Amino acid sequence: MIHINNFANGALNPAMSYVVSCVGCFLGLRCTTRARAYQGAARARWLTLAALSIGTTGIWVMHFIAMLGFAIPGDTIRYNVPMTILSMVIAVIVVGIGVFIVGFSRGAGNGPLLLGGTIMGLGVASMHYLGMGAVRVQASLSYNSALVAASVIIAVIAGTAALWMALRLDSIWSTFIASLIAGVAVNGMHYTGMAAVQAQAAPGLVVNTADTAGATAFLLPLILGLSGVGFIFSAIIALSPTAAEIVEESELMKRIGQSQATQAAQAAQAAQGQAGRYEPRGWQPPPSQPYQPYQAPRDEPGPDEPGSLFRPRRPSDQRLMLVISA
Secondary structure, eight states, X not given: OBOOBSOTTTTHHHHHHHHHHHHHHHHHHHHHHHHTTOOHHHHHHHHHHHHHIIIIIIIIIHHHHHHTTXXXXXXXXXXXXXXXXXXXXXXXXXXXXXXXXXXXXXXXXXXXXXXXXXXXXXXXXXXXXXXXXXXXXXXXXXXXHHHHHHHHHHXXXXXXXXXXHHHHOOSHHHHHHHHHHHHHHHHHHHHHHHHTEEEEEXXXXXXXXXXXXXXXXXXXXXXXXXXXXXXXXXXXXXXXXXXXXXHHHHHHXXXXXXXXXXXXXXXXXXXXXXXXXXXXXXXXXXXOOOOOOOOOXXXXXXXXXOEETTEEOOOOHHHHHHHHHO
């Protein structure tokens, strides 16, 4: 049995993997909260961004940052490039399936949550062990079945918890705390799976190094690039409007549109009423009058007032009696 060291660089790799995992989960959870404020294609776009964030930065980058601390004394570790990239694609796909099941579910029960969490957890475990399958060393690697089962259970619990948090959390502080918890779960799953790895010497083993690359030349630039993108997007999402603010703004714009439509309809009705209003036969607009100081308007024009354009002058009672007696 060959001794395996998962902490070749001390606490650096676990600390960095935890921080990056928290950033990816934070970004993904903030995207899911915004997805709840939209419908249709807009919701699908936010959920896709959440899957990319959690699948790449939150899970895959975390895994391979931790793998930079994986070492077998006297052996050089290389990684099969196609399998490594495939493990990242699988992580994004399974996380996307989980968040889409929950994000577009119409049911109120826990069925979609449990289904999505189970798929997500099994996919994360598959990503982990596929990534381990990409390792090329001059030794025979095997796994402890009990610890493998424990890592899968942790992955399922972590996936279900992440989806539950995506459905329930809205504020930035609650999402921040949830991302810290999710980071613990993801790292716990990884190091439980790594504790299951056993290496045995295999003197006659021939290792196929085709399509392989070292960690420094292949993994490190990819990890740094994805981590930088994750940090930038986390800052942008953290400063952008929350889901509650998006919904409130949408409702406000809807009310403004309805108010404007109502005012336009009332104005059109008033214009139609004014156009069809009856005017006495033979009435002529009054002649212009010299300037008079402003007086507060009264309900009805007095006997000496000229009247308005849409309310002609009414004769006073005295003049009306004179006309009748004549």
